[in-house]
Amino acid sequence: MSIKQWKQVITITVVATIIILFILTIVFAIRSYHLKNFMESDNVIIMSEDRDSRHQDLKELVRYFEKATPKGNLSYKQQYPALYVENTYRFIKSNDKEKVCYLTFDDGPDAENTAKILDILQQFDIHATFFVVYKDDEASNLLYNRIVKEGHTIAVHTASHDYDEIYSSVSAYLKDFSKISSHIIEVTGIKPEIFRFPGGSVNAYNIKIHKELTAEMLRRGYVYYDWTVSGGDAAKAYVSSSEIVENVVSGCEEESESIVLLHDGAGHYTTAEALPEIIRRLKNQGFSFAALDNSVNPCFFGY
Template sequence: MNSNPTEKIVYLTFDDGPSKNTELILDILKDNDVHATFFIISPYIEPHIKFVERAYKEGNAIGNHTADHEFQHIYTSEEAFFNNFEKQQKFIKETTGSDCTIFRFPGGSHNTIVANSRGKDFTKNITKKLNEQGINVYDWNVDSGDAKGNNIPAETLIQNVAKNIKDKEGNYKNPAIILMHDCMTKTTTVEALPGIIKLLKNEGYTFRTLK
């Protein structure tokens, strides 16, 4: 992912959109001249498709996060998973005009709920099959903590990133893949984003999109 070992790379990633918050995030990214990766589900409201189109046109990456993110549907069997995955692949191709090559499991690939109900090899086996199709699967190594609830203070989210961007030895992670969310309820993530970008720029990170 990083050909220059002295360069610090960061990937801003947003899950579970698109929503009105996606539009606000796109404004902030544009103002700061950086790009992000959006792991999207199918829009709850059809007009929100335009946020996916805009994100793609402005140079951000669009990733598959399954069509509906419903654990009880997508994780019942491999067949159910791939049906949902392919449905979303089709939606992304129709919306952006390009084949989607990146994916993130709802809950991540080391999800304990799935591991407990389907066995730890369930997502591993799916990952192997996705890789064979040319799909790259991404988790994250920096958690903003915005999934823990709604209306978590923006300052807390910034502090979470500042803390989690370093490893146990206090070294900055490189590359850093930051988990955030742009669904309807995550208004404080939008509020925190300018501060998170400023923090990362101050630490000398270069912003990239996942491929």
């Protein structure tokens, strides 16, 4: 090949590369524009800093996620026909002047920690939300029932808490969800209507399927809740009760409505130790306490 021909090949390659990059830039800009407009619209339920709590319709969010899902095998939509709940996706407008804290506990029940936390909540006459895992021993079943009988919300977290398994596909997640949901119904007579994704709605394990998975769970009527404040007690390594208190109290300072992540699974005994001081200090800040249900404006992580 002559030098002239080489120059022509190089020129054509450079021009083609520029054109492709230009097209990709335009496509990315258009998608970003539409996503930005959607995320800023009144149809998305994501708690921003201003905590806009207008009535909003999650059906638009379902449609958005369904458009973003692959067009391949969606047979999971026919699986587990009992996994449906009635939901209008309309939420109660909160009063900006009222400060509300939703205490939530993941990974229980635990014979020691969950029981202590229930005792403390009873002592202060407040209600909370328990996102539970699957256990079928007598002590755990008694705790599931105690949660319900004492006026708290029992909700789905996961049966296995095996991230690799449950996030391997939408079908795998539904299988896990069905197991714990069916168990809660069998033990307590209550059908859970809300849930929390292990690791939150967007994490390193579900990144490939989270849009598809979210669309399917919302389509089935379930509402999920991430959190606005974390106690920092997720790791089983020792976290002092004083640190947990400060994490929660300082996190709630700028919020009129807070969804607080705590843990009551095995090994989280300092969470129970921290709870009385958390409650006292938040009460002194003017907070009331309530349990979540599917009428509460959800908190979603950003996408």
